[in-house]
Amino acid sequence: MKDEITREDRVANLKGMGCSRKRVEDARFTQGKGNYVDDIKLPGMLHGDFVRSPYAHARVKSINIDAAMALPGVVAVLTAKDLEPLNLHWMPTLAGDKQMVLADGKVLFQGQEVAFVVASDRYVAADAVELVEVEYEELEVIVDPFKSLQSDVVLREDLVAEDGSIPNGAHGPRKHHNHIFTWEAGDLEATEQVIDNAEVVATEEMYYHRTHPCPLETCGSVASMDKVNGKLTLWGTFQAPHVVRTVASLLSGIEEHNIRVVSPDIGGGFGNKVGVYPGYVCSIVASIVTGVPVKWVEDRMENLMSTAFARDYWMKGKISATKDGKITGLHCHVTADHGAFDACADPTKFPAGFMNICTGSYDIPVAYLGVDGVYTNKAPGGVSYRCSFRVTEAVYFIERMIEVLAIELNMDAAELRRINFIKKEQFPYTAALGWEYDSGDYHTAWDKALEAVDYKGLRAEQAQRVEDFKAGKTRKIMGVGLSFFTEIVGAGPVKNCDILGMGMFDSCEIRIHPTGSAVARLGTISQGQGHATTFAQILATEIGLSAESITIEEGDTDTAPYGLGTYGSRSTPVAGAAAAMAGRKIRAKAQMIAAYLLEVHDNDVEFDVDRFVVKGAPERFKTMKEIAYAAYNQAIPGLEPGLEAVSYYDPPNMTYPFGAYVCVMDIDVDTGVPEIRRFYALDDCGTRINPMVIEGQIHGGLTEALAVALGQEIAYDDMGNVKTGTLMDFFLPTAWEVPNYETDFTVTPSPHHPIGAKGVGESPHVGGVPCFSNAVQDAFRPFGNRHTNMPHDHWRIWQTANNLGMHD
Amino acid sequence: MSNKMHVKLNVNGQDHEFLAEPRELLIYALREKLNITGPHVGCETSHCGACTVTMNGKSVKSCTVFVAQANGAEVTTIEGLGTPDALHVLQESFKEHHGLQCGFCTPGMITRAAKLLEENPNPTEEEVRFGIAGNICRCTGYQNIVKSILSAASELNAAKEAAQ
Numbered sequence: 028m029k030d031e032i033t034r035e036d037r038v039a040n041l042k043g044m045g046c047s048r049k050r051v052e053d054a055r056f057t058q059g060k061g062n063y064v065d066d067i068k069l070p071g072m073l074h075g076d077f078v079r080s081p082y083a084h085a086r087v088k089s090i091n092i093d094a095a096m097a098l099p100g101v102v103a104v105l106t107a108k109d110l111e112p113l114n115l116h117w118m119p120t121l122a123g124d125k126q127m128v129l130a131d132g133k134v135l136f137q138g139q140e141v142a143f144v145v146a147s148d149r150y151v152a153a154d155a156v157e158l159v160e161v162e163y164e165e166l167e168v169i170v171d172p173f174k175s176l177q178s179d180v181v182l183r184e185d186l187v188a189e190d191g192s193i194p195n196g197a198h199g200p201r202k203h204h205n206h207i208f209t210w211e212a213g214d215l216e217a218t219e220q221v222i223d224n225a226e227v228v229a230t231e232e233m234y235y236h237r238t239h240p241c242p243l244e245t246c247g248s249v250a251s252m253d254k255v256n257g258k259l260t261l262w263g264t265f266q267a268p269h270v271v272r273t274v275a276s277l278l279s280g281i282e283e284h285n286i287r288v289v290s291p292d293i294g295g296g297f298g299n300k301v302g303v304y305p306g307y308v309c310s311i312v313a314s315i316v317t318g319v320p321v322k323w324v325e326d327r328m329e330n331l332m333s334t335a336f337a338r339d340y341w342m343k344g345k346i347s348a349t350k351d352g353k354i355t356g357l358h359c360h361v362t363a364d365h366g367a368f369d370a371c372a373d374p375t376k377f378p379a380g381f382m383n384i385c386t387g388s389y390d391i392p393v394a395y396l397g398v399d400g401v402y403t404n405k406a407p408g409g410v411s412y413r414c415s416f417r418v419t420e421a422v423y424f425i426e427r428m429i430e431v432l433a434i435e436l437n438m439d440a441a442e443l444r445r446i447n448f449i450k451k452e453q454f455p456y457t458a459a460l461g462w463e464y465d466s467g468d469y470h471t472a473w474d475k476a477l478e479a480v481d482y483k484g485l486r487a488e489q490a491q492r493v494e495d496f497k498a499g500k501t502r503k504i505m506g507v508g509l510s511f512f513t514e515i516v517g518a519g520p521v522k523n524c525d526i527l528g529m530g531m532f533d534s535c536e537i538r539i540h541p542t543g544s545a546v547a548r549l550g551t552i553s554q555g556q557g558h559a560t561t562f563a564q565i566l567a568t569e570i571g572l573s574a575e576s577i578t579i580e581e582g583d584t585d586t587a588p589y590g591l592g593t594y595g596s597r598s599t600p601v602a603g604a605a606a607a608m609a610g611r612k613i614r615a616k617a618q619m620i621a622a623y624l625l626e627v628h629d630n631d632v633e634f635d636v637d638r639f640v641v642k643g644a645p646e647r648f649k650t651m652k653e654i655a656y657a658a659y660n661q662a663i664p665g666l667e668p669g670l671e672a673v674s675y676y677d678p679p680n681m682t683y684p685f686g687a688y689v690c691v692m693d694i695d696v697d698t699g700v701p702e703i704r705r706f707y708a709l710d711d712c713g714t715r716i717n718p719m720v721i722e723g724q725i726h727g728g729l730t731e732a733l734a735v736a737l738g739q740e741i742a743y744d745d746m747g748n749v750k751t752g753t754l755m756d757f758f759l760p761t762a763w764e765v766p767n768y769e770t771d772f773t774v775t776p777s778p779h780h781p782i783g784a785k786g787v788g789e790s791p792h793v794g795g796v797p798c799f800s801n802a803v804q805d806a807f808r809p810f811g812n813r814h815t816n817m818p819h820d821h822w823r824i825w826q827t828a829n830n831l832g833m834h835d
Numbered sequence: 836m837s838n839k840m841h842v843k844l845n846v847n848g849q850d851h852e853f854l855a856e857p858r859e860l861l862i863y864a865l866r867e868k869l870n871i872t873g874p875h876v877g878c879e880t881s882h883c884g885a886c887t888v889t890m891n892g893k894s895v896k897s898c899t900v901f902v903a904q905a906n907g908a909e910v911t912t913i914e915g916l917g918t919p920d921a922l923h924v925l926q927e928s929f930k931e932h933h934g935l936q937c938g939f940c941t942p943g944m945i946t947r948a949a950k951l952l953e954e955n956p957n958p959t960e961e962e963v964r965f966g967i968a969g970n971i972c973r974c975t976g977y978q979n980i981v982k983s984i985l986s987a988a989s990e991l992n993a994a995k996e997a998a999q
Contacts, residue, residue: 059872292938754882755880761969762963
């Protein structure tokens, strides 16, 4: 057979790893043909809506549903009393706590679900919500976690024994009735000793404010109970559909094979859609009760008030060093405000997520971390908003401590980082708090970044600007924000990481069709990351069929193999690895088929792009298309027909992407308006699958970082009222506020991942937040600033300038 | 119900008549009565722009227009911009420049961008950024959206020149 095209062309035709393949998802999205949960319309479908508590802490004295039930079109109004016989008035949280589905005797945060109205359409449901009469008796509200730990007010009466004693929680002993857990890592005594005897110590307290992932699509579900066949189908905004199926089975008693969970197109997740929410449970119950499908979709205010906040960490740090800047120890204590129920989405053994990555990218010999979780009258949640579990908090903490230490040492913060980086030859590196970093080359990345932005030139310009400001020549000051981050993603080894007991492996199943095209299904679910495009690229390279001929399916638990879903940048590190491994199984069988067809020994053929060739005789080959056809249509001795493979991948370790970011910012001290002049982002995510998609992820993650650092927050007043419940008050940047970003990269493959990839979606958020914040704080450093808390909105920046006497 | 009104709409060139309560929002009439689900609901307060449609020649947030206000109007949604066989230039360029990720804002964004390019066929980057500031995207950071729109503008202009 004559080969018509060059090897180069064959590689290009494959559209495999490394090329900027255009996304296959885009055709439907650009034509308005996406299928999101609110687009689902089933015959006879009813609409659910919640009666929510206006109070942050109150007893529910009575609920009168008569007027609501009398409204034409209202089919049911569910309260905790209706759910109790099914044992569904409370549900387990992902953090080992439990949470009210509907208010059981009291409410613990503003916006808490009190009753669920089911009606013929959304308007009737909304009208009926207004007609449900709830009598409340207000109780003392606690929104401050420090006060909570001192208060006599018991928030969770269900967690206090009858004799008044405080039983252990899911994560061990509790110190107070409003205390959830203490979690520790590292060596306290050794750390204290080092810090007490250090030449230089810097201490700082910082509040990483509460915020919210706020994807553009809110959370929702459609439940359809088919009573004839005993099957429940549940469509919803689920970042982990298989976990939802298992939880739904455990809660409802419906056998798992009788439940089908489908995540249709998801309009952004960012952590918001990891949790299990009362709305999902109520739509299921309502469908069981009414016998028809029931839809529940929250509105924006409900989304911001009740489903999945992020952060809310009060962090206290001490960092010690020698006089010349070598870091010797790190101490961190966190008071973590978890709200009314501990519904954090973390692996079971890690109630503070991977906060113990807080030694960052630095070789710190000894460290200690203690975290105390606390109940308050705020919404539950504690999800990882565009980051692996609590990694944004950890990286913000260390990147601020480095800056504060630089001030203490009167040293350049870039140089301080450089002399403390873990060195290339130290990898795999075991950090003081236990993690084994797989690979890294921090010095190379840092040097490349600083050179790209002309760091020395920027500092000279900044010094001149300070002079000019002091001389009255300008009212704009200039900041150079630095951050160097190490992520920890791809949870995770099953031995360490589980959610509700389910090990955090992931999976891929491939079926090659006789004509040489394929369908592959994975246990993950895209929410905009472009899995249908990029996973096909991994498979194309592994099995030698064009990505254009490979359909990727996710999100339907009836067809996809079991997996733990998409969050914590785990899709490429775990499911991507499963895809590669399944692809290699296909290839192994294909090799035997090729050898048979070419009448040589198995070991005499080798894989080459899209075919197996006879070693030393490249003109003799069988393409993967030919092999696929033969697999189904030719009797091959000793081989079963067909060409399929499945892989369940339990990663041996997490992956550790890293990056170096620099932000150049001008700040008008009279208006407090920051202007981002330049943002340079160097990311090392190991092997790069699709550079276009990677860049898109970085632009998006940086923009979410900008939002969090410069204005976005979920704020409460003392009464527990949410002050930022609409997009009027909750800051989402528009095109007008967002700069153009410069992206760059180095490639340090993960040594343990089959294709060396590390994951990238969350890196820009993790590295971006401290970079934007450091830029603001660096601008004020020459004027005496040490630390100010985020979010750095215009008002707070103005206040900083004012406090530093810059308006005098 | 007794307080329903008779609503006439022309959507994407097609006439529709239906009964609706005057308070029903245009977005729900489109999505739930006419099954035009391209425009999405992101906030119901006019902030996010996921529901953007063109009504009587102007970009509007259909989540804050009552059907009573829209009665008799001509409405264009993403479904009316192109067909699978003849995509609008913007639909092509958003794919080409990776101007979308989760796709939820995309129908509103492209509908707005199409109107923007009618209003200002040769916008600067700044004008594009200002012109789409009513449409929020949580995924892309806008950089590639702006690129997509500027590229579509040059393509449209080149096509116009070629036609002259």
